Amino acid sequence: MSDATPPAPGPDRPREEGLVAGGAHGPGRLRALTAIVLDTLEDAAPARGGPLPAGGPEAVARNTLARFDPVLPEEGIGPESALGDLVRAVAEGAADPADPACVAHLHCPPLAVAVAADLAGAALNPSMDSWDQAPAAGVIEEATTAALARLIHPTALAPDALITSGGTESNLVALLLARERATPGTLRVVTGSNAHHSVHRAAWMLGLPAPVVVACRDGRIDPAALDDALAALAGAPLLVVATAGTTDEGRIDPLPEIARVAERHAARLHVDAAYGGPLLFSERLAPLLAGLEHAASVTFDLHKLGWQPVAAGVLAVADAGMLAPLSLRADYLNADDDTEAGLPDLLGRSIRTTRRPDALKMAVTFRALGRRGLGGLVEHCVRTAQEFGRAVDARPGLRRRPGDIGISTVLFRPAAADALPDEAGDAVVAAVRRTLLAEGRAVLGRALAEDGDGRRRLWLKATLLHPDAATADLLPLLDLVTAAADRAAADHAAAEAPAAEDTDAPLAERLSP
Template sequence: ILAGLVRAVAEGAADPADPACAAHLHCPPLAVAVAAEVAGAALNPSMDSWDQAPAAGVVEELTTTALARLVHPEAPAPDALITSGGTESNLVALLLARERAAPAPLRVVTGANAHHSVHRAAWMLGLPALAVVLCRDGRTDPAALGRALAALDGAPALVVATAGTTDEGRIDPLPEIAEIAERYGAELHVDAAYGGPLLFSERLAPLLKGLDRAVSVTFDLHKLGWQPVAAGVLAVADTALLAPLSLRADYLNADDDTEAGLPDLLGRSIRTSRRPDALKIAATFRALGRRGLGELVEHCVTTAEEFARAVDARPALRRRPGPVGISTVLFRPVVADALGAQAGDAVVAEVRRALLL
């Protein structure tokens, strides 16, 4: 049964490790991460209480501490949560910001380039309608952001910037956005689900200058971290910011256990039962180190730049103007432009679907 089922899925899979795969942002997982994933599934610890996951809990603590320090190297007490991905990370970030703003309603201000999960999170949390500001070249316009914040007249606000848009890989001007947010007394959250792993590379990390000024940062390792889905992270500048997630349940974190020094895992997620996803991340970190992961990220970015130059060298192809967005290259056949918008888009759609076959 297993052989038949797995063979059927494999033969019909969009395999991101295949050189011909027209991939999305999820990556081919590293063998060491896959092996750790299998071990985690076999041991099956549930990360909602220490007595179900004593050793796995320690591995998660060490892993999240390392990730938090990567994002907020100068903060005195940074912390990070393991999540199911960018959608959950953004939801928790907005939830924590809402609780800090209470009883006043939180206003969320973001660029038109924001991931859909930011809008969904605001809807789920019952927040007022988002203030969406204009973008230039796929990046949030700082001047438009300033005008939007000024219009809020001092109301509690959370600015959500993006470091690696899903469609183009664009990175918002984080230093300027951080300055404007501070000027108007707003907090900053950065959705770096795509771009966050650039921090592994000393050469590429400067692209994320200003990231450490955010109160919280979304960071996915099942994109440029070569992890099996799911491997999401939410890093915060101060562990005290996670206090609203605390919850007491005698069957998971009894008072006497906590007083005896047993770690409280229930407040480390909005989920209860959850997988030991930190195990595969830890195995990867131990195997490759920051330098090894940085080399992988650099190779991916360099390959995208080489591909962009190859596209530019072909008169029959037209690339989206501007620099490559992290590892994303957008291009189309010139003949599609000559056919007009509707007919040209239909040609591009045919090409895209042909690649899926």
């Protein structure tokens, strides 16, 4: 047998040894491949030339597909070439949140230390659904969730927290837990018009009645309107969902007043603090979340103001007993006798089965920076937003939404849009955003919000999450917006001039780049 010719490569034999990332020899192989990734990433940003590629969706699709056609070739081209091609495609075609001009969404540039930790997690690939797949990773998750639970519910007797994929899953699980504790009758959810869409989707997914929506003032729930809505639902089990950091404006609902109203009507309180929760890291900013301690459950994200790679969501509860409905037995994962013998049961820690070790990158970041370091980064973003808002106020061609700045979100619009009727002005704002996207020069968001006169208008949105971008790095955005607004206003004037031929075409289309 020792003299036999080895079998030729085939479906039952890999073409080369050392394919996996783990084990004794995996890191060496991974080191060589990682070097290709890092070199390609380093080259791609200058090649892209801005915060996102120019040309719009068609150009991006064409350029991206050209690098990996066919997707599934008959014969592979090898890991080095495949990595080089695809990483270059995704990097040159990225909307890069590390670029100061990429400020549209709650989409942060991840910290290098968190990305490095995520690489380790990917290489080891623990699955967080049973102890024998994730012995140490399970310990890290338990310790990390315990620390977050104490941060969010410092006075609770038995707080706990779960790792989720983000705010949408956290809100879904919060409504699920509230539904399971609702007696007698069907749970009624009451929330503000400022609530994240995931609250409504969660109610639909769980077979609950559509949430009752109460009015907001200045982007925040009106406690008096909430009081009236809860009184009208007297007798039903109630869940109030408040928001600490709205997606469009960064507004924080008046949590102390909401908590008092909820208690008066025997309603449970859930707070969606996916955006604002990390304010707790800062001693100076934590008071903005006063009242959060009264919530039965809290959504908290670290892939926003926590600078973690997606995904890094958390759902914290004031009482660990609330999590009991998630308990589940699957003999191959958490058999009774295994649990009795001391093997930890991980299956009841999520509505998912297979899960990545997302707590690892959080734990590494916490250890690396500490609460003070994280708080300093949060304060930097809040301070930068205030400075950016003042810069907008100082520009004659721009106007900021009246009122205070919400966390690190600044809404503004060109004055040229204000000189037009509402619909035409909003079309100019939309055209400015799309023009800068198509040119690859800036990624600004959009938000409909009330103006000082009470009318809803379209605003450009800058969500500032960069942990070390200075205000000076952001000022060129204002020049880009002003120039694009002048062009959009001129296009509008030309289109409206002498009885434009195509007056049936929507103005937004006529102003599209």
